[in-house]
Amino acid sequence: MTVPYRFEQTAMAAEVAARWGHLSAGEESGDAVAVAGRVMLARPQGRLAFAELRDSSGAVQLFALASATKDFDEFARLRLGDWVGARGEVVRTKRGELSVKVGEWVLLAEARRPFGDKWRGVTDVETRYRQREVDLWANPQSRTRLLMRSQLVRRMRERLWDRGFVEVETPILHPIPGGAHAHPFVTRHRALDADFYLRIAPELYLKRLVVGGFERVFEIGRLFRNEGLSPRHNPEFTTLELYQAYADYEDMMALVEELVADLALDLCGSTSISYQGRPLDLAPRWRRATMAELVEEATGLPLSVHTPRDELARAAGDLGVPVEPGWGSGKLLLEVYEKTAEPSLWEPVFVRDYPAEVSPLARRHRSDPELTERFEAVVAGRELANAFSELTDPDDQRTRFEEQAAQHEAGDEEAMVVDAEYLRALEHGLPPTGGLGIGIDRLAMLFADATNIREVITFPTMRPERLHGGDPEPAPGADPGSSEGD
RNA sequence: GCGCCUCUAGCUCAACGGCAGAGCAACGGACUCUUAAUCCGCAGGUUCGGGGUUCAAAUCCCCGGAGGCGCACCA
Incomplete structure (x- = not known):
């Protein structure tokens, strides 16, 4: 069966519903349309046949009669999943279903593989993640989530453009992995005979653009971290990073709460949303609290970066937080915070004033050099x-890099190394700048009420499938003698 | 990497030591207004793979594989 090279569609399913929804049962509009989509349900009934045709806008019923529909017998044999283009008059059937009364029609693609249970769809998570194309048709929620994410990124871009930010693209192949504390993926460039690292953060390049005179830049793109998978971690994930000259972290707090609240309004219709059955209010102004304050709230202990290291280590041990010998007070405080305070936070909080020890790219706090802003x-x-x-x-950046490099030498493979290229850029002058990173996947999870990051990533990272000889298993019911290729 | 759980027809699931089943899909047929159409018929299986225990294994045990969840990792 040959399929045409194109099909002239004149209306989407949703348009049919909108323009001819007023038809009453049994009424014929006299207007012809051409619709296209996928057959999701088929109800052949002797000399009549009905089919639900779904396109990206919605669904419309096809209504075929042996007396009026070309190739009626073939139409009545359409299978679930087949793609069809159909031309005919918009009518409402006697039983009240808005339909396209099919005159001519054409098969646009045959579904050789069965489409799953027509009522319960496909629930096997592996199939849903590995064969997202099947999931998207079988589970409307998957489609909705993907659309929501697309809207999220679109609205985020628009809101940043409105604020005067310029969208840029920076390298994904990095000669030195930098900008974050993470294991990189390594790859090899043959002609240059050099190793490159898939970026773990775009941060350093973006700040070089600020040095270059782009006072407000942002990039939305993929990051790669060679880490374990979990419901909240995918090896490749998407972030927004932005930099704003002449701004500090207080400005970034205002930006984050305004941006997230605006996006909640755009996508959920309200800043009061619900996540996993719990109400969550995203409206500014969000609480601001220092890490030390939150640790004291959670533990009752007045700990800070100025607490003597031994005392902090003992307190951490008492709280059940594992301690490693190379950690200073800053790292210890962070660990205590993450284990005791962070999990119990629910309403939005800006946790501020991180220890300098764990923040090698952040400027020292204006009132305490052991902390950063x-x-x-x-x-x-x-x-x-x-x-x-x-x-x-x-100069301070070089010092911080050197501290990181020492940790790297000491066995922390995720610690940074000295990036001379970046230091050279800083020496040309970086004005006071506020920087921000937002995890797009995490944000999408929040708005989609998802607990697994794979629900908001179209094709999540999976262990490679082993399909024999590079071919998938044969389609059930396919004639083994006539399969294409070899 | 560790722990727990799961894997049965194309899909969704039952059978839980005693003949591998149902619904949907598919296939053949009936039906001129269906709505998860209905009705009749037919077919569909290496019960993830391998080994073991047993008169008998989808079921119990061991090894392996795949997946999920949790933990660890992830500033």
Whole structure:
């Protein structure tokens, strides 16, 4: 069966419903349309046949009569999943279903593989993730989530453009992995005979653009971290990073709460949303609290980066937080915070003033050099954003890099190394700058009420499928003698 | 990496030591207004793979595979 190279569609299913919805049962409009889509239900009935045709806008019924429909017998044999284009008059059937009364029609694609249970669909999670094309048809929620994510990114872009930010693209192949504390993927460039790392953060390149005179830049793109998979972690994930010259982390807090609240309005219709059955109010102004304050709230202990290291280590041990010998007070405080305070946070909080020890790219706090002007936005107990007043001083940056490099030498493979290229850029002058990163996947999970990151990633990372000889298993019912290819 | 759970027809699931089943899909047929159409008929299986226990294994045990959840990792 040959299929045409194109089909002239004149109306979407939703348009048919909107324009001819007024027809009463048994009424014929006299208007002809051409619709196209996938057969989701088929009800052949002797000299009559009905089919539900679904396109990206919705569904419309096809109504065929042996006396009026070309190739009626073939039409009555259409299978679930077949793609069809049909031309005919818009009518409402006697039983009240708005329909296209099919005159001519054409098969646009045959579904050789069965489409799953027509009522219960496909629920096997592996099939849903590995064969998303099947999931998207079988489960409307999957389609909705993907659309929601698309809208999220679109509205985010629009709101940033409105604020004067310029969207840029920076390299994904990095000669030195930097900008985050993470294991990179390594790859090899043959002609250059050099290793490259898939980026773990775009941060350093973006700040170089600020040095270059782009006072407000952002990038929405994929990051790659060579880590374990979990319901909240995918090896490749999407972030927004933005930099704003002349701004500090207080400005970034205002930006985050306004942006997230606006997006909630756009996507959920309200800043009061519900996540996993619990109400969550995203309206500004969000609570601001220092890490030390939250630790004291959670533990009752007045701990800070100035607590003597031994005392902090003992307190951590008492709280059941594992301690490693190389950790200073800053790392210890962070660990205690993450284990005791963070999980119990629900309403949005800006957790501010992170220890300098664990924030090598953030500027020291204006009132305490052991701290930085850094915050994380925690919503529903999860990190949603990370931001700081950027470290602009090349000398301090070199010092921080060297501290990181020492940790790297000491065995922390995720610690940074000295990035001379970046230091050279800073020496050309980076003005005071506020920087911000937001995990798009996490944000999408929040708005989609999803607990698994794979629900908001179209094709999540999976262990490679082993399909023999590179071919999938044969389609059930396919004639083994006539399969294409070899 | 560790722990728990899961894997049965194309899909969704039952059978839980005693003949592998149902609904839907498919296939053949009936039906001129269906709505998960209905009715009749037919077919569909390496019960994830391998090994073991047993008169008898989808079921119990061991090894392996795939997946889920949790933990660890993830500033």
